[in-house]
Amino acid sequence: MTAFRLALLNPNTDARHTEAMGVVARETLPEGCEVTAVSPERGPTSIESEADSVVAAAAVAELVRQLPAHDAYLVACFGDPGVGAARELTEAPVVGIGEAAFQAAVTIARRFAVVTTLPRSVPEIEDALERHGVRGRCVAVEPLGIPVADQGSHNADTTAAIVDAGRRVVARDGAEALVLACGGMADVARAVASEVGVPVCDGVAFGAMTAYSLWRCGLRTSKSGAYGWPEAIAYSGMPGFRE
Amino acid sequence: MTAFRLALLNPNTDARHTEAMGVVARETLPEGCEVTAVSPERGPTSIESEADSVVAAAAVAELVRQLPAHDAYLVACFGDPGVGAARELTEAPVVGIGEAAFQAAVTIARRFAVVTTLPRSVPEIEDALERHGVRGRCVAVEPLGIPVADQGSHNADTTAAIVDAGRRVVARDGAEALVLACGGMADVARAVASEVGVPVCDGVAFGAMTAYSLWRCGLRTSKSGAYGWPEAIAYSGMPGFRE
Amino acid sequence: MTAFRLALLNPNTDARHTEAMGVVARETLPEGCEVTAVSPERGPTSIESEADSVVAAAAVAELVRQLPAHDAYLVACFGDPGVGAARELTEAPVVGIGEAAFQAAVTIARRFAVVTTLPRSVPEIEDALERHGVRGRCVAVEPLGIPVADQGSHNADTTAAIVDAGRRVVARDGAEALVLACGGMADVARAVASEVGVPVCDGVAFGAMTAYSLWRCGLRTSKSGAYGWPEAIAYSGMPGFRE
Amino acid sequence: MTAFRLALLNPNTDARHTEAMGVVARETLPEGCEVTAVSPERGPTSIESEADSVVAAAAVAELVRQLPAHDAYLVACFGDPGVGAARELTEAPVVGIGEAAFQAAVTIARRFAVVTTLPRSVPEIEDALERHGVRGRCVAVEPLGIPVADQGSHNADTTAAIVDAGRRVVARDGAEALVLACGGMADVARAVASEVGVPVCDGVAFGAMTAYSLWRCGLRTSKSGAYGWPEAIAYSGMPGFRE
Amino acid sequence: MTAFRLALLNPNTDARHTEAMGVVARETLPEGCEVTAVSPERGPTSIESEADSVVAAAAVAELVRQLPAHDAYLVACFGDPGVGAARELTEAPVVGIGEAAFQAAVTIARRFAVVTTLPRSVPEIEDALERHGVRGRCVAVEPLGIPVADQGSHNADTTAAIVDAGRRVVARDGAEALVLACGGMADVARAVASEVGVPVCDGVAFGAMTAYSLWRCGLRTSKSGAYGWPEAIAYSGMPGFRE
């Protein structure tokens, strides 16, 4: 088997996050795997609202078009923007870090909680839990009140706030594991787990492994039905996806 | 009260559809209302796949930014692309024609069916039904096998196919009303209803009226929580939504 | 088009409520619309329990029979008693203020809360939310502990209690909009909205507009299936619905 | 222990059905139990539509008021009209034959089907299945196309049609048991079971036993919360339920 | 009719619990019924975790094989271990005390709460509520923090703790009835009901009556489909269920 080549697509334009998530993916995948971590040229430096998200989703589709020769794609924003579109644009497997984090959580815990950034994202996350069929297994979606831009290991205060939120949902809601709802929190997952005492699921690490797993199993995105290649639609002012 | 000004946003770039839907909205709204029907400068001429849809959603957000002085917005594509983002970008009510069509259907019938264009859109529509809490009231999502680009009153064959599909779901599945899953079908709704013998819900007409109704009631999009103004995020290569 | 004639059916026998709701409907509908607001001759002066509700539902069916020549019907009690029966008894659209209020709320907010009268009605309202597919979007059903009979603008204390409840669900539960679960609260909706700072959905105003919207779109109650004319059943001691 | 006194309330006015269901209840209950089988003075001779049902529900509430001294009540129409109201009006247990039939079915089979009278009742039954949390366990709701008025052991043709429908849902849908969706079918349940070869659940027999079971266990309707005594509401033109 | 013979299968090996539950069943069933209360020779003395539960489920299947000549079976552990397997192994009705308690609760109350032993069992009970379609009707699953082994009337402190928990869920969550989530609590149900003032549903008493009710109705476990006799599978090291 040749080496596994993962394209990690950071939907926001913050190069620090792109790099940090690339490091997490590389460290988690077995030796010899290659990770190309990229972000769009234009768009938000972090994704906090639906308006940011629609810009990012279109950027993800564009990135897949620009990076065709990879074995799998990881969309590295917890809201999974553009994942469905990306699946139409390639036969390789496409994984979103949000769905990956949920899959990890339900495999190692019966009830989990999500720690997120701002209160405004709670309904979005609840709807994602519903869509993935795991709302009944999530005991709390706990916002920190700290925006995405301030997440990451270079910010000690954020880690402490995540730990506090984690302890709260364990004690108050019976959370048995945590899901970190932000790619920017990926590099603090192990530190939080060690402090809170329950497993902490980060979608970047587990999502990279899920992409690798599908590849090892020879499983590719179905081209029959909803994820089939885009229809041959004429586009105005830009190239179409299939013309 | 001053006159009601509706911005009808066609997420695709097909001017014929934009114009036809503008006519439907104008004819349905009470006299004196104003309808500005627009479409994006760039993007797909019709929306058949998720890849088309993410481009369109970003365009809808952009259109709202460019058209600030309206009393309400109608997003005129059945998949409701960008509706959530649009709600963040204005205090005026924002209505999607997909959700509007479902609301009409459940008010006049206990069980309905959706007639759509291509088979690949069936899962997307089922998921939308689920999201809006009406999947249990829909007895069938019936694809015509005819793409969006060929819908509309200028195409007699399409109307006949819609009528056939409508009769099928009434006889076979007990559909009591039909929902037409394409803005491009708006101008044939009454003809289909007359042929099939059950009410036919078109989201352009009813959605325009829902927008008007919210305005008459003084109901505006909540700026508290999920639909609050976008966060002040730095953008690269393009203006942010709030800087 | 001739003028729109709405029959507003107050299922309880409190003439003050009938009149107040008639005023709300008239003020919300566009100029030239006619509203006939009626209530039954016998039955409860307010509807607090299921026992009151079954009497009221039968009265609603009777009122539709007595008022045939209208373009639409609005059943003006939050529990929507008799709405299904009314739909069988006419081809005109029939709207319940409960379902209308929910439809308004989900169009302008992602999460809402319901403010109701007595704690005993909480399960009934939760079940209605479930039936309409919006239970997951409602963050709280908050009872005032004040009966229906004491609601309305002539009662300053009730308005203050509604405002308090509204502020509570916004702060504690993240409610982005309120639904007032009582026709008798219709005339205080705007005052509450102004005090609490989030949109307040009242089903009388929005329901009247929904009825009008359906009429404008030429959408009538489906006579195929569940809402078909009643079967020709023999009745004892009273006239049947179709003999 | 004194003898168990069951009030069987037939919501329609067909004395033949009242008597036949009384016989079924008496034959199923252990020796020494007393069954008072009654029907309202006014209302439909059978219940096929929602309009019939709202009249019947009000009649059920009235019947409970007139028959206070019983140990339990059985509402003997498959749609369970007025069951909630009846529960408010007594401390004795109240059982509906619809809910009882579903409870029997899920205890003896993993998947069941419902055989009903007219196609128009299918949505009503599906909604009841949903409300009782068993929609996922029902593989089919199969209408006979024969109205309630023609059901019963005095009608050989109906029994044959029920048997045919039963065989159909067993072979086609994998039904493991049948539920008969009509009190008027109670006296043919055993004949159908013997012909089709799967258990047939009739809510009259099992509902009478459920009422008896609750009584034996000392379980009475909760007077705390939703089923508490009706509020003291003034009534116009008729006595209120609690004044 | 001959006398009803119930086999009460206690899945744990605590003879005190077996005997106490046998007494509850005998006292609840009508005179003349026979109750054989048994427990396995090997396995846990109480069932607190899933590991205990899988041992107990296998033991239940074995007990049914050893006790063929009974009219019905009652599996007397709240988690209903082995109930599905037991249904495959007999034509007689099989009732689990968990499902029976839920059926009683929803018949006499619109909202109920469950009082359980240890916090770790909360997810298991929530999942059972979901599986039985009644999660939306349960307002709380309240753990006592006291293990199964210490439940029962011989332990005054436990009764007081159950009463406290019951008062808490009534006042805080609006519970209208209680379900005791442990066979070992069966003999204190009436004492708790009297102290808390709402009905208390114990699955041993009501489950015994449900088994009796099915038998009176001639309803037996369906042998068509999921509960059919086990397939003829070869077993290693032990006798198979059908060889």
Next chain:
Amino acid sequence: MTAFRLALLNPNTDARHTEAMGVVARETLPEGCEVTAVSPERGPTSIESEADSVVAAAAVAELVRQLPAHDAYLVACFGDPGVGAARELTEAPVVGIGEAAFQAAVTIARRFAVVTTLPRSVPEIEDALERHGVRGRCVAVEPLGIPVADQGSHNADTTAAIVDAGRRVVARDGAEALVLACGGMADVARAVASEVGVPVCDGVAFGAMTAYSLWRCGLRTSKSGAYGWPEAIAYSGMPGFRE
């Protein structure tokens, strides 16, 4: 990092299946991983009914106790018997091949179908889909009518039947991918995929990779809450899980 040691637990006693699944796991995992494939000493040679399943679940718990020094466990029967119990008995991750197959399917397809052995297992699989929150994404559960014992690559006829069933659900139901509901089908997955033309998800291969992925991420089964170590319960006639 040391080599990954997976314990593959075949819940049935068929050594041919154990060996075949061990080969699949070894071939899918990266080089250097160790797979110990075992089966119980006593129990069914294949698992077709719930009675077989409860015996197998208890055996799985016993196997985990006997094989403590592994990095992860894979329970290799599609019904996932004993997975919850196994999670209580180790800190290592435990994966069931049923849940793993569903996770793979929803990542590469929007709608999938399950191909199973006997019709009697359809309800069991539907309930598992429900439990894992993916019932709405499964368009069909298609039985072959061929028992587990006859599955596997040594049986050409079975492969042809799986291919036929696969083609049927793709054409008739719009299945975009297949899930093979039997560990014994693992070694024909690629052949079926090649014939049917859609991805085929086998839980043995993907489940082994999921176990490996969790291990790479440092994610272990949560010991807080439902999957905590078993309580210290006294056992009769056999050793307890924690004494």
